[in-house]
Amino acid sequence: SPESQGVLGVRVSASANAVRLCDTNLLLEISRILNTGLDMETLSICVRLCEQGINPEALSSVIKELRKATEALKAAENMTS
Secondary structure, eight states, X not given: OOEEEOGGGOEEEHHHHHHHHHHHHHHHHHHHHTTOOOOHHHHHHHHHHHHTTXXXXXXXXXXXXXXXXXXXXXXXXXXXX
């Protein structure tokens, strides 16, 4: 069967790519239902980090803190404008 470079340079078959795409679409739909605000690229990065052993709860906390910091910066910019 045809092979291609997968995530992290691992060789995967075309059928494995199809399953991964299906899984990714499912995760994106779950993400939308839960109103996470994550786009496809960010969600993919989060999944890859978790696959590499990053603690999902810690990752969630970091994302929440980054969002708070971004909101604070935007608020500060609006006050100075």
